[in-house]
Amino acid sequence: MSIDVHEIKQAIKDKGHHWEAEENHMTALDETTRKKMHGAIPPADAKADPTADEAVDATTLPSSIDWRKNNGNYVTYVKYQGACGSCVGFSATAVFESMIAIEHELPVSQLDNSSHMLIDLSVADAFFCSNHGANCNGWWPKDYFSANHTRGVVQENLFPFADAFPGGNIKPTHEVKITCDSVPHRAESAFTYTNVHTVNSINAAKAHLAKVGPLAANLKLYTDIFSYKSGIYKHTKGQYDGLHCVCIVGYNDNNGDGYWICKNSWGSKWGMQGFFNIGYGQCDMEGYPMFGMSGTTLPPVVYRNHLVGSENHALQKGEALVSNNGHYQLIYQKDGNLVLSKTADKTQLWASKTTDKASDKVVMQADGNLVMYEGATQVWASNTAGHPNAYLTIQMDGEAIIYHEETPVWSTKQS
Template structure:
């Protein structure tokens, strides 16, 4: 839940829609940001002024992103503003947090009658695996560019619980350190991580046995007798144009791993993203846990790995049906 500290900043942002923001106003926003997110920049240094410039540029971006759209219901549109990334330049944000590498996956296959291989089922208007108590809490990858590992491990945790086992946090650090085809905190591919887990038959151990350290480390090996979760198989498809089928697979298979273009998420505060999100430059891996079609704008419910202070307590909502952010281009499910 966003605190009262943000209200002055939002007021200043609304003012900017009408007039150019002053240095004094930008300084007030910058001060609020430093207090809220425990930033410490020495006054009158090059670093301080650089961060100030980044904040001013973020306010300019937010003014554009918050501009009303004629075809987007205002009461559900996404809102953009000051958050923990506002003192970063777009390049810094991209290099630190958008490090998932896209892979080409096959289009969801057709059956012999020309339709798609997805059993027709009556789906609820709203569905969220969190309501089944099989989704672990939102984590924070910090400055480690391993979103690819967080999304993969999150899916394994959920599917393991879906099969009747206790819901337990599993080790993201193990995947970061040991998935040799990836680059640890410098980036990686969800598909390569899943392939490594399946082919190596390496057991994914508890988080407490192999805790997250936010840096790439040396791979730790465990005895065969050690408790862990084995990945038996996984599947990955391109569901672009087929989000109804994708809904069915979410309900059938469990939470889905997706790779999206999250460049505009640097300024996201909440609401449903309907615009300003490309489907051409996938760079970030997240986990779809559910959907909601009860309102005017149907949307996917997506768990991120940037902590609970970001977005909707760590979640982002993406409009369904138009492949917004490329959410349907690379969709993976895991089986344990």
Template sequence: MKFLTAFLVVSLAVASQGASIDPHPLSLEFIDQINEKATTWVAGKNFEISDWERVKKLASGVLPGSYSLENVGSINPHDESEDVPESFDSREAWPNCASIKQIRDQSSCGSCWAFGAVEAMSDRICIHTNQTEQVYISAEDLNSCCYGIFACGLGCNGGSVDGPWEYWNTDGIVTGGLYKSNQGCKDYTLEPCEHHTTGSKPQCDSLDYSTPACVRSCSDSSLNYKDSLTFGQKYSAFHNEKQIQLEIYKNGPIEAAFTVYDDFPNYKSGVYQKTSNKAVGGHAIKIIGWGTENDTPYWLIANSWDSDWGDNGYFKMLRGSNHCGIESETAASLPQL
């Protein structure tokens, strides 16, 4: 009888421990929990549970402590007494700049730091040529050639937000767009894959996503690498809501980074506010505007996880309270024209 009693006590303890285990971050149970807590956004299935290690890599493309501003030209350069509109969307402000509307795919590589930068750079060349010159800046060139802990970072294993803008100023970045897009000197060589649920693209785990070698030549033999280089001016940083708004309103989208919590990969719509305190890593994106939805102020943001993630590749995040650090790690510059 004593043995049976002891067995029951142990069994109940094990069962109790099992019941307290948190559900997997990509499980339907966790998604249901998010939707019970969230009041301004909706979660849904974007990935399979088996994708978790890959999702963590996608969401950890900004290296901790890499934002140094060692070579920044200016911080908070704008006069905050200037007015900005209540809402703003770069896609509408500069409708002839196709790059602003483009959602790129970083594939299964932690190169968000490069994508957030080259996307904004591409937009800014178009904007500052009065929407007459549309070029696409190469994520491939930046990801592979600005390599090293004292440069931009470690390619597919993460990088910094400010490093790419300094590199654009000093070394230049060639043109190039999406995988096999023929949008310049060096298109992205990492093939798009199914980050999310099943689809027509190959599964991510079937492909190699190591950082490509730095090759200083164009994949298109009709183009010259040096002639394809684009350059930026000294970059600036913007560390509050009004400074970010003024910069986007005057000069176009900017790059920013934020801390990713384990509920974020399940975003579908609405204004994201974290419901979890479990951080996954740091992620870089492109902020293209702002607005208010159901009395909740938001940043309008383009992600680089393809257009079948989130709200057609976009998401909104709470604006004005430095939520997840979104307003504290930013960079952008004007192009050299």
């Protein structure tokens, strides 16, 4: 059944609701494909039990919270699940990414979605390679958090979501076999967490959002939401389409017309750049438990995408830069050697030859010089001072380069 956006607009007007509808890539989908754009599957005992939570004094809660602008942005970019019932994977992974940013004080830049660390986790690894299995048959957020609790999740560039599908076409049918890549040295690159939280009441959810971070939540989808453009969504017109999981990144009591602020997995061209507001009490959203997590731990190798001189970014021992395709890394080894190598088999391409020299960090200085220090003493340097605001990056061809105003001033191939 097609979605008549004109009828939805008229119904919004007739009922006096405060949201806008539009034709978009979601309303253009046929019904079969559209039903693959959700995939939350609740267990028999899934309904929320508000009495299970400790009582929360509502008067102590802030009237609003938004982790996109809470002394910085702690919400990563919106992703696209395609025609695969993986919304639980995307929403729970979004919670995980935000908690890494929050707990390790790594706000995401509003300009380029970069925290200078790749807080971009692999939904494919979490969804297809855990005990869920390599399929698009849906899941439940509690099961996601249980399954990935100890195994952790690696970065997106080590197993991109599209790579799980032949030809990168995220439109699985019963004839398509999803593949689960084996990530080399997985234990060295997996982010983990220690605590899983279940929230059953509205005030407990607000308290968690205000004091801890985002939550994975489920809502009943009605066909009008596919046409959402902006405003506070309230179910207005359309039939039930299935259960969907999203990431709640905040809330706003809005003087009595309160709403949850949600991050979806239908791409940035849907809604408000991939986000939407939904009124309290809508679509049975509070009728199911919400799930969160905390106690995130960084992997032994912390992968960043570049070091920026103007911010005096540094690599501590065991930390590394990685190319955007994940094939190359520049790691500051615990023996004091700075080594460029292939990620898969650790083939060495370049080294600073500073093994066993006393040093504790490598700093990209504001003057453009990449320097290895022990205390205040230089142990090694790229000798590129005089290039303020330079930055170091690892290219996808395996070369490490320091750029100043887009001009290379140092590289591993020339040193």
